[in-house]
Amino acid sequence: MDILILLRQMVILLIVIIVGYVISRIGILKNGGSASLSRMVVYVFNPALIISSVVNSSVEDTGTVYITFLIAAVSYVFLIICGWVLGKIFGKEAEERITWNLLTVFANVGFMGIPVVTALYGTEKLIYVAIFILEYNLLAYTYGTFCASKDKAGKLFTKANLKSLVNVGTVACVIAFAVFLFRVPVPQVISQPLSYLGNCATPVSLLVLGISIAEQGGWKRVFTDVKAYRLSAFKLIAVPVIACLILSLFRLSPEIAGITLIMIAMPCGNLPLMLMKNAGYEANMCCNAIIMTTILSVGTIPLISLLYNVLQV
Numbered sequence: 001m002d003i004l005i006l007l008r009q010m011v012i013l014l015i016v017i018i019v020g021y022v023i024s025r026i027g028i029l030k031n032g033g034s035a036s037l038s039r040m041v042v043y044v045f046n047p048a049l050i051i052s053s054v055v056n057s058s059v060e061d062t063g064t065v066y067i068t069f070l071i072a073a074v075s076y077v078f079l080i081i082c083g084w085v086l087g088k089i090f091g092k093e094a095e096e097r098i099t100w101n102l103l104t105v106f107a108n109v110g111f112m113g114i115p116v117v118t119a120l121y122g123t124e125k126l127i128y129v130a131i132f133i134l135e136y137n138l139l140a141y142t143y144g145t146f147c148a149s150k151d152k153a154g155k156l157f158t159k160a161n162l163k164s165l166v167n168v169g170t171v172a173c174v175i176a177f178a179v180f181l182f183r184v185p186v187p188q189v190i191s192q193p194l195s196y197l198g199n200c201a202t203p204v205s206l207l208v209l210g211i212s213i214a215e216q217g218g219w220k221r222v223f224t225d226v227k228a229y230r231l232s233a234f235k236l237i238a239v240p241v242i243a244c245l246i247l248s249l250f251r252l253s254p255e256i257a258g259i260t261l262i263m264i265a266m267p268c269g270n271l272p273l274m275l276m277k278n279a280g281y282e283a284n285m286c287c288n289a290i291i292m293t294t295i296l297s298v299g300t301i302p303l304i305s306l307l308y309n310v311l312q313v
Contacts, residue, residue, distance in 0.1 A: 009112050013294055015205055017248050019209020034211040040276040041205050046271065047172035049110070049198030053130045054176045055191045064256070068128045071252070071260055072135045075243070079105045079264070080143065083241050090230060094277075099286045101147050102272035104235060106278040108294070109136055109263050110202060116262060116301075121255055128256065132218045134176055141169025148275040162309045205270035212273065212287045221288070228288035235293055236300040245306055248311040257308075267293035267305045 023029050081105030091097030107113075109132050117129050125268065178184065185204045213222060222228070247257050268290045276283040 007137055009115055012113070013206060016206040017210040017213070017291070017294075019214075020207035021214045022209040022210075023207065024214035034208045035277055037204055037208045038210070038277045039239060041201055041271075041274050042210065042278055043168050043203035045197055045204060046137065046140075046274075047168050048194045048196075049135065049201045050169070050172040051176045051179070052191065052194040052198040053133050054180045055186045065127060065131065065252075066129045068256060069135070071256065072132045072263075075132075075264060076105065076135055076139055076259055078243065079239070080139075082234075082242075086231075086234055090227075095281050095283075096227070096285065098147050098185060098204060098276065098281070099272070099283070099289070100231060102144060102270040102275065103181075103231060103286060103289055103293075104239065106136065106140060106144065106269045106272050107235075107263065107266035108269040109133055111289065112266055112271070113263055117259055120262075121259065125255055125259065128259050129263070132259075134173065134180075136269075137169060138173040139168055140275070141173065143248075144271065144275050145169070148272075148279040148281070209270055209273060209287060209290060210278075212277070212283070213291065221284070222291050224289040225285060225292075227285050228292050231285070231289045232292045232296055235268060235289070236265070236296055237304075238302070240304045241307065244308045244311065248308065258305075261304065261308055262301070263300050265297070267297040289304075 024033070078144055081103075084100040086104060087097035087100035091100050105115055109129065113129055113132070114126060117125060179186065196244060240261070244261060247261060250257075251258075270290060273286050
C-alpha cells in the first residue's frame with residue numbers, strides 16, 4: 001500500500017476539518033450550527049449518496065458481487081460484536097458505550113476508502129467499495145440510529161426507537177438495493193441531482209467535525225483525551241489485526257481480501273458524530289476519536305497491510 005496515497009488523503013481530510021474549525025472560530029457559523037448541518041447530512045446528503053453509489057456503478061462479475069455482499073455482511077457482524085464487547089469493557093457511562101459501539105463499526109469507508117481502493121486496484125473495483133458503503137449506510141440508519149437513540153431509562157428497545165428505524169436513510173437503502181437487484185434504469189435527470197447532493201455528504205460532514213472541535217474547546221482537548229487514545233488503539237490496531245488473521249485463513253481473491261481489510265482498517269467515520277449529535281449527545285469523545293484515528297491511520301493502515309502480506313507468504 002502506497003503511503004503517499006494515504007498521506008494525500010489525510011491532508012485533504014485535515015484541510016476541510018480545519019476550515020470548519022476556522023468557520024466556527026471567526027463567527028461565520030454560531031454555536032449550535034453544527035446540529036443543523038448534521039441533520040442535512042443525515043436526512044439529505046447521505047441518503048442521496050446511498051442511491052447514487054449504486055446508480056453510477058457498473059457491474060461485470062455478478063457472482064463476485066454477491067460474494068462481496070456476504071463478506072461485507074460478515075465483516076460488519078464481526079465489527080458489531082467487537083464494538084459491543086469493547087463498549088461493555090471500557091464504557092462506564094451510556095454515552096461512552098454508544099461511542100465505542102458506533103465508532104468500532106462505522107469507519108470512513110467512503111471519503112478515504114474510495115480514493116485508496118481506486119489507486120491500488122483501479123476504478124473497476126469500486127463496485128465492491130459501493131457494496132460496503134451500502135451495507136454501512138443500511139446499518140447506520142438501523143443499528144446506528146438504534147444505538148444513538150436517547151432514552152432516559154437507558155433502554156434501546158422502546159416503541160419510539162423502533163419507529164425511528166423507518167426513516168429517509170432506510171428508505172434510501174431499500175431503493176438502492178432494488179435498483180441494484182432489478183437493474184432499474186435511472187434517467188440522468190434524476191441520477192445527476194443525486195450525485196450532486198451525495199457529493200456534499202463528505203465535505204459537510206468534515207466541516208461539522210471541525211465546527212464541533214471549536215465548539216468543545218479546540219485542539220488541545222482532542223489530544224488530551226485519554227479515552228479517545230484507547231479507542232484509537234483498538235479501532236486501528238487490535239480489531240484490524242484480528243480481522244487480518246481471520247482473512248488469512250480463507251482463500252479469497254487478493255482484490256476482495258485486500259479491499260475488505262482496507263475497509264475494516266479505515267479510521268472512524270463521521271456519521272456516528274452526526275447520529276449522536278442528532279440524538280442530543282455532546283459527543284466530545286466521539287469527535288476526539290475521529291480526529292485521532294484519522295491522523296494515526298496514516299501509519300497503521302500500511303502496517304496492517306504489511307502484516308497481511310507477510311501472512312500470505
